Amino acid sequence: MAAKSGNGKRDASLGVSNTGTTYTASVGVGSPPTQYKLIVDTGSSNTWVGVNGVxxxxxxxxxxxxxxSVTYGSGSFSGQEYTDDVTLGSLTIKSQSIGVASSSSGFDGADGILGIGPVDLTKGTLSPDDSATIPTVVDNLYSQGSIQSSVLGVQFKPVGILEGEGKLDFGAVDTEAIDGDVMYVPITTTSPANEFWGIDQSITYGDSTSILSSTAGIVDTGSTLxxxxxxAFERYQQATGAVTDNVTGLLRITLGQYENLKDLNFNIGGATFPLTPNAQIFPRSLNAEIxxxxxAIYLMVGDLGSSSGDGLDFINGYAFLERYYSVYDTDNKxxxxxxxxxxxxxSN
Known part of the structure; x- marks a missing residue:
């Protein structure tokens, strides 16, 4: 379904930066605030600090x-839960619940996570209060009257543009950041994707090659690929002629194959969102980071590691989100x- 993009500019924004495999934001905690570099993650909902910065x-x-305690797809942390002031750009949240890590793994280069997924993902992460949920920063900004609606807009920019910077818009869509209207789709009803910012989509390569039939998956700022x-991955690899690179684990193609690469089309809610050939490749200026x-030319499409039909058959990570402004609307699901x-x- 299509809808107009909202009521104008956002209430406030916070800059984010590409660190190679993730986007991070500088988040203040305490008063006066200490700044922490946190991974921007719509795929989880706990906000926490303590990996590198004490x-x-x-x-x-x-x-x-x-x-x-939280376990992620590629890491984990455990520690003590606190409440504290949290500052996001010009906005300050009073008594935000945050975790402080005493142990963690998988988060080199960041101090923790800014969790902006659905609040129910926090259930079961506390002990002994394992039935409680933890309001996210967006939930609390809205409940404390700092923003006009519980909406988050995300714009990531490819590395060749302003060095891969972007922003988070709290409270409203920034209409100056988009071309045309926002197309909205409801959260999927398919489990377990419906526990996240989950949607239904199909994927085709070029004009007619089916890669993934209509199914459920998630939109995740915390994933790279x-x-x-x-x-579906095997069909994509066959269509592109790519081979697996033994060093990076990514698919690799030759210059000739890149010149023949076709659009990868994401069919969502009756609209098509193509990733152009350039959008499908890892930013060459960041090759050394991985x-x-x-x-070399590496592709930013990877293997989820499970067959389709499991209820979570894709993750649209920042490779997709660098090309489209995304909106996460809590009230309207x-x-x-x-x-x-x-x-x-x-730019790649």
Whole structure:
């Protein structure tokens, strides 16, 4: 379904930066605030610190009676749950519940996570209060009257544009950041994708090659690649002629194959969102960040590791989200997408 893009500019925004495999934001905690570099993650909902930067307690820091523990697809953390002031750009949240890690793995280069997924993902992460949920930063910004609606807009920009910077828009869509209207779709009813910012989509390569039949998956700012079910991945690899690179684990193509690469089309809610050939390749200026060769061409489509039909058959990571403005609307339980000036960029 299509809808107009909203009521104008956002209430406030927070800049984010591409660190190679993730986008991070500088988030203040405490009063006066200490800044922490947190991974921007719509695929989880706990906000926490303490990996590299030590948690600095101030007069607004209060330990709760709960321990906290979260396991991710590629890491985990555990520690103590606190409440504290959290500053996001010009906005400050009072008594935001945050985790402070005493142990963690898989988060090199960041201090923790800014979790902006649906609140129910926090259920079961606290102990002994394992039935409780933890309001996210968006939930609390709205409940404390700092933003006009519980909406988050995300714009990531390809690395060749402003060095891969972007922003989070709290409270409203930034209509100046998009081309045309936002197309909204409801959260999928398929489990387990419906626990996340989950949508239904199909994927085709070029004009007619089916890669993935209509199925459920998630939109995830915390993932680097577009990950698709193993059977779909094999069809994509065959269509592109790519081979697996032994060093990076990514698909690799030759210059000639790149010149013949076709659009990868994401069919969502009756609309088509193509990834152009350039959008399908890893930014060549960042090849060294993943241990790759500077002159190699790697694809940003990967194997999810399970066959289609499991209820979560794709993850649209930042490879997709760098080309489309995305909207996460809590009240209306929907996800929105819109073209930007970077949709067809050849910056990679």
């Amino acid at each position: 948690y600095v307690q101030t007069s607004t820091s209060h330990a709760t009676s709960d321990k906290v 577009v990950l698709i079910a193993t059977d 241990g790759g060769s500077t002159d 929907r996800v929105g997408l819109a073209r930007t000036g970077h949709t067809d960029s050849k």
